[in-house]
Amino acid sequence: MTTHNTPHAQHFDRIRSNPKFRRLARQRARLAWSLSAVVLGVYYGYMLIVAFAPGWLRLPLADGSQLTLGLPLGAGIIVLSWLLTGWYVRSANTRFDALSAEIVEEAQA
Template sequence: MTASADPRVERIASNPKYQRLRSTRNKLGWTLTIVMLLAYYGYIGLIAFDKAFLATPIGAGKITTVGIPIALGLMVFTILITGFYVRRANREFDKLTEQIMEEAQ
């Protein structure tokens, strides 16, 4: 029996909760992807077009430049949006998936 011939697959695919799950998950995934790409390519754009700004020293010791905290911020931002997605997936998407699977039985 192929997956497409399995009646559970048809019940899951026609379930409005499944359609909502797919739509919500895809929207969130694409939104976070676009935000991450803007942040990453924004930083790369600064490297390419405004090196002088990134090379501006911070503080009296002039050991660290503006580019270092921006790069660290980008790394922290990446971790935060990943955590946001995982938290949302664990709270909302997993519950919805369980409901859909129970209804398909």
């Protein structure tokens, strides 16, 4: 592989060597993996309940109710996924974007 010594390549090298860039990459990865683990844990937990205790999901929410426990639990999982996605987007649009702008500004100097 050949390395190009263009101003463009030098600009990216300055960005990659910036400690703030490494911190940004580490923080984004940690948040993404943590949220992914939560979502996967909840989904797999739900599937384990479906597989090993399906009767529990058929329990009515109240006496005489047609609504079972499984429906709001499934809807709760979907809402949790949306909320965690919103948390990541908010973090990306506030913290991560501000840090990215600092890094690019420092690389241009």
